[in-house]
Amino acid sequence: MDDLTRLLRDQDGVVARRQLLSLPGTDRTVVARLVRRRELVEVLRGVYVEHTGPPSWQQRAWAAVLWAWPAALADQSAWRAFEGPGRRGRDVERVHVVVERDRRLIAPPGLVVHRRSGFGDRVLWNLGPPRVRLEEAVLDVALGAPDELGTIAALAEAAGGRRTTAARLRAALDSRPWVPRRALIGSVLDDVEAGSCSVLEREYLTRVERAHGLPVGRRQVRAELRGRTMWRDVAYEDWGLVVELDGRVDHVVMTDRDRDLDRDLAAAAEGGLTLRLGYGQVLSRPCDTAHGVARVLASRGWGGAVQRCGKCGAPDQPG
Structure with a gap:
């Protein structure tokens, strides 16, 4: 196996011009001949792929890193590289790379360049393509949301x-x-x-309940069903309404769902009603959620009025 074949194998069929020129017996004339024969096709300036068809995502990732070198995959692209080619849910239209902060690069279409001081200490250089550690990529995605x-x-x-x-x-x-x-x-x-949802419980109290003048519910109320103890997140006992806050990240587990249904059944058996709320209702739409809860409470006899929180601009009325 010659040097070029080995290099193409290690880099998923992608190679940079500077790499070609560093190989024994390869000069600009050889590179020009390979390009002319379409054995190598330029995908980014100074970066080639070994076929004439559309490059795969992995090849685009390699091309981006080699174009910006020294660089590494970052953000969505680093996360996707860890998950493998079968995961298609991430941003595949653009490739994200990170370089040193003092560099100035004009990214071509389809490439996003991030600049960070000392980025090399966060990179796994032995992987192909090199990429920031998974935890760094996850934080970048989370902070960029x-x-x-x-x-x-x-x-x-x-x-x-x-x-x-x-x-x-x-x-x-x-x-x-x-x-x-x-x-x-x-x-x-x-x-x-x-394995809890204290963030959601706290934000429901402040953003939904207090901010909109809803009645104060009792927290972590003990209940019994078939001799088993369970706990209700928020209970508006005077109106027979229970709010369950579904914020656990492992909530898809079947046993968790089974316990949820048991709590709902216990509330219904006592003539009550259960509302299940998640992060979207509490963090993204707290005003809509507050007015929805207020309408349910009003239908069950609450005579209070919803307060405007300064963001919702809704009328001061439960319905």
Whole structure:
């Protein structure tokens, strides 16, 4: 196996011009001949692929790293590289790479360049293509999310995928001197480790209940069903309404769902009603959620009025 064949094999059929010129017996004339014969096709300036068809995502990733070298996959692209070619849910239209902060590169279409001081210490250079560590990529995606719900979704997906842990994500977070949403991320990681939904419970209390003047529900109310003890997240006992906050990242487990249904059954058996709320209702749409809960309470006899929180602009009435 000659040097070029070995290099193409190791880099999924992608090679940079500077690499070609470093091979024994290869000069500009040889490179020009390979290009003229279409044995190599330029996909980015100075970067070639060994066929004439559309490059695969893996080849595009290699091409991006070689074009920006020294560089590594970052953000969505690094995460996708860890998950393998079978995972297509991530951003595949653009390839994200990270380079040193003092470099100035004009990225071609389809390529996003991130700049960060000392990025090399966060990179796994032995992988192909080189990429930042998974925990770094997850944090980049979480911090780049347009809202809090997107941040939580990224953290929950990473932890649920079993490729990393909350402890590793927290270590990566601690290594960054300043990040937005640090408190939220830290709290969510605490919940991931504990298997609880304290973030959601706290935010429901402040963003939905208190901010809109809803009656104060009782928290973690004990109930019994068939001799088994269970706990209800929020109970508005005077109106027979229970709010369950579904925020655990492992909530798809069948036994968890079974316990949820048991709590709902116990509430219904007592003439009550159960509402299940998740991160979207509490963090992204707290005003709509508050007015929805208020309408349910009003239908069951509550005579109070919803307060405007300064963001919702809804009328002061339960319905």
